[in-house]
Amino acid sequence: xxxxxxxxxxxxxxxIPLFLFTTTLRLGVGEMRIYEYGIDKYNISETTGIEKAExxxxxxxxxxxxxxxxxxxxxxxxxxxxxxxxxxxxxxxxLKDVKGLIQLGYHVQExxxxxxxxxxxxxxxxxxxxxxxxxxxxxxIGSGATIALMFILGVxxxxxxxxxxxxxxxxxxxxxxxxxxxxxxxxxxxxxGGFFYDAALFGTTAIxxxxxxxxxxxxxxxxxxxxxxxLATGASGSGTTxxxx
Numbered sequence: 001x002x003x004x005x006x007x008x009x010x011x012x013x014x015x016i017p018l019f020l021f022t023t024t025l026r027l028g029v030g031e032m033r034i035y036e037y038g039i040d041k042y043n044i045s046e047t048t049g050i051e052k053a054e055x056x057x058x059x060x061x062x063x064x065x066x067x068x069x070x071x072x073x074x075x076x077x078x079x080x081x082x083x084x085x086x087x088x089x090x091x092x093x094x095l096k097d098v099k100g101l102i103q104l105g106y107h108v109q110e111x112x113x114x115x116x117x118x119x120x121x122x123x124x125x126x127x128x129x130x131x132x133x134x135x136x137x138x139x140x141i142g143s144g145a146t147i148a149l150m151f152i153l154g155v156x157x158x159x160x161x162x163x164x165x166x167x168x169x170x171x172x173x174x175x176x177x178x179x180x181x182x183x184x185x186x187x188x189x190x191x192x193g194g195f196f197y198d199a200a201l202f203g204t205t206a207i208x209x210x211x212x213x214x215x216x217x218x219x220x221x222x223x224x225x226x227x228x229x230x231l232a233t234g235a236s237g238s239g240t241t242x243x244x245x
Contacts, residue, residue, distance in 0.1 A: 009138055012119045015112040016142030016214070017149055020207045022109035028203060029066055029102060035059040038195040048189045050079050050086075055190065058086055065095070066102050073099070091187040094177040101172055133225055136218040143215030150208040157200045165196060 028034060036056065039045060045052050054077045061075035073095040074085045087095065123135045156164050169178045180188040 008119060012116065012138055013142040013145060015116050017146040018108055019112040019116060020146055020210050022105045024203055024207050025105045026109060028199065030063050032059065034199065042192050042194055044190055048186060050077055054078055058190065066099050086186045088185065090177055091180065091185055097173050097177065133222060136221045139218040140215050143211040143218065146211035147208050150204045154201065154204040157197065157204065161197050161200065
């Protein structure tokens with residue numbers, strides 16, 4: 001029984017960084033302001049020769065593609081008065097792989113959320129107030145582990161992002177469709193290396209802040225519960241002294 005409880009506890013701890021990471025991923029994928037930021041910072045309109053309004057249409061199309069059962073990521077855009085499909089076959093095949101990876105992240109988010117809720121409910125109902133304190137301690141551990149992990153990833157991104165980016169692709173994809181030509185492949189023009197670098201730093205910072213807030217709430221509960229216990233003990237002691245007198 002103790003072994004099962006320990007396994008359940010550490011799965012919960014692992015679930016916290018997984019849930020925060022995949023939740024941030026989900027929010028980031030669907031956030032148009034991130035893409036607009038990339039257009040402006042990296043002069044993507046000038047690089048592609050496509051107006052900003054048309055590029056935004058492509059990003060919206062990708063968001064819809066990643067979050068739906070749509071079979072193709074192809075988007076028709078206008079350039080120099082002519083309309084064409086912006087992605088070639090290789091890019092479309094890679095986007096299909098990316099979609100699979102993103103949706104896997106969504107499933108992980110949903111699965112970890114369900115487990116976190118079930119674990120929290122079971123622990124809370126098992127021993128009431130004492131179990132709430134136990135749950136808060138586990139949340140604090142998971143939050144601390146998340147912050148430490150994000151710090152390591154953030155430092156790695158700062159000093160070796162290119163190598164980390166390559167290793168991520170080698171581990172995540174079973175093919176080399178992600179190797180594109182920046183002079184002719186619009187997908188790479190629209191998502192330059194700097195865009196992913198910024199996204200990585202923003203993402204790790206956001207996750208660390210989320211973990212800090214979660215851990216702060218857990219620590220606040222433990223501090224409040226500790227003060228409440230001290231006051232109760234003090235009141236009990238005073239009552240005993242008064243009775244004795």
